[in-house]
Amino acid sequence: MRLGLFDGGRLGLVRGASVLDISAFAGEPGPAGRLDALVRRGITEIPNEVVASASALSIDDVVWDAPLPRPGKIIGAPANYYDHVDEMPDTATILDWGFFLKAGSSVIGNGGTVEIPYTDVPTHYEGELAVVIGTGGRDIALDDAWNHVFGYTCLMDITIRSSEDRSTRKSFDTFTPLGPTVVTADEVGNAGDLMLRLDVNGVQKQSSSTSKLIYGIPELIAYASSVTTLEPGDVIATGTPAGVGPIVNGDVVTVTIDTVGTLRVDVSDRRAIPHADRPGPRTALHR
Known part of the structure; x- marks a missing residue:
C-alpha cells in the first residue's frame, strides 16, 4: 500500500493514478495524524468494502501533507x-x-x-x-x-x-x-x-x-x-x-x-x- 495525508490531513490510499479518500476508516486524527492512528491500530491492509466505497481523486489534484506530521520519535x-x-x-x-x-x-x-x-x-x-x-x-x-x-x-x-x-x-x-x-x-x-x-x-x-x-x-x-x-x-x-x-x-x-x-x-x-x-x-x- 501507498498511504499519505493530503489536503489538510485527509488519509489517502494511492491506487494507480487515483487517490482514494479513506479518512473515515482511520477515524479522527490525533496530533500525529490519521496515518499514525492507522499504524498504532496495527492496520496492515484496507478492507475491500472500504476501498470500494471511497471517493477517488486524481493524484494530480492532490496536495500531499507530511504523512506523519508529528512522529513520537x-x-x-x-x-x-x-x-x-x-x-x-x-x-x-x-x-x-x-x-x-x-x-x-x-x-x-x-x-x-x-x-x-x-x-x-x-x-x-x-x-x-x-x-x-x-x-x-x-x-x-x-x-x-x-x-x-x-x-x-x-x-x-x-x-x-x-x-x-x-x-x-x-x-x-x-x-x-x-x-x-x-x-x-x-x-x-x-x-x-x-x-x-x-x-x-x-x-x-x-x-x-x-x-x-x-x-x-x-x-x-x-x-x-x-x-x-x-x-x-x-x-x-x-x-x-x-x-x-x-x-x-x-x-x-x-x-x-x-x-x-x-x-x-x-x-x-x-x-x-x-x-x-x-x-x-x-x-x-x-x-
Missing part, C-alpha cells in the same frame, strides 16, 4: 555510510556516535519550504531513507527486526554546520522534510538494496544504495530498541551517503528512492539572522 543515524565518513572532518561512524534525536516539530511535507536559520552558518542537505515503525518494542532481536517495519518514506535531514550538539543543529522547524507518502514494507520488498538520489536544482549531488549502510535496517532497529522503546509511528532516518553540501535561498531539493517515491522542497532564507544574534548569547548570564 525521529531517530537519526550519523555517519552511517563510509563514503560520507570520508568527507567528514573525523573518522568516527555510527559505531562511535550512536544515534541522535530530532524534534518532531521539525517535520514538513512534500512541497514545503526549508527555512535557513542563519546568514553566516552553512545549512546542508542530507537525503535518506526513513523507516516507519509498525510494531514497537524494547530489545528487538536482530532476526525479528524486519517484522517491526510498517513501511518506508523519503526524508531529508537538514543540518547546520555549527558547534552546537547534533540534535540542536538538526531540529530547527522545517529541518525534516518527510514524504510524500509511506509505502508499506510488503510493497517495497528488499529495502536493504534501494537506490537513493538527491538533486539540487536538477543537478545530482548524492547517489548511493542502502546496501552500503554500515548499520543496516535490522541493526538500526535492534540497536535503537536496546536504548529506547520503539513505538508505532516512530521514524528512523537511516543515514546519508557522500555528497552532502550547502543549500541557499531559492534552491529546489529533491530526493528520490526506488519504489518509495520523490520528495521535493524549496529553500528560503527569509527568516535568517546572523548566528551571533540568536537569543541565547544575547540574553544568557555569563560568569
Whole structure:
C-alpha cells in the first residue's frame, strides 16, 4: 500500500493514478495524524468494502501533507555510510556516535519550504531513507527486526554546520522534510538494496544504495530498541551517503528512492539572522 495525508490531513490510499479518500476508516486524527492512528491500530491492509466505497481523486489534484506530521520519535543515524565518513572532518561512524534525536516539530511535507536559520552558518542537505515503525518494542532481536517495519518514506535531514550538539543543529522547524507518502514494507520488498538520489536544482549531488549502510535496517532497529522503546509511528532516518553540501535561498531539493517515491522542497532564507544574534548569547548570564 501507498498511504499519505493530503489536503489538510485527509488519509489517502494511492491506487494507480487515483487517490482514494479513506479518512473515515482511520477515524479522527490525533496530533500525529490519521496515518499514525492507522499504524498504532496495527492496520496492515484496507478492507475491500472500504476501498470500494471511497471517493477517488486524481493524484494530480492532490496536495500531499507530511504523512506523519508529528512522529513520537525521529531517530537519526550519523555517519552511517563510509563514503560520507570520508568527507567528514573525523573518522568516527555510527559505531562511535550512536544515534541522535530530532524534534518532531521539525517535520514538513512534500512541497514545503526549508527555512535557513542563519546568514553566516552553512545549512546542508542530507537525503535518506526513513523507516516507519509498525510494531514497537524494547530489545528487538536482530532476526525479528524486519517484522517491526510498517513501511518506508523519503526524508531529508537538514543540518547546520555549527558547534552546537547534533540534535540542536538538526531540529530547527522545517529541518525534516518527510514524504510524500509511506509505502508499506510488503510493497517495497528488499529495502536493504534501494537506490537513493538527491538533486539540487536538477543537478545530482548524492547517489548511493542502502546496501552500503554500515548499520543496516535490522541493526538500526535492534540497536535503537536496546536504548529506547520503539513505538508505532516512530521514524528512523537511516543515514546519508557522500555528497552532502550547502543549500541557499531559492534552491529546489529533491530526493528520490526506488519504489518509495520523490520528495521535493524549496529553500528560503527569509527568516535568517546572523548566528551571533540568536537569543541565547544575547540574553544568557555569563560568569
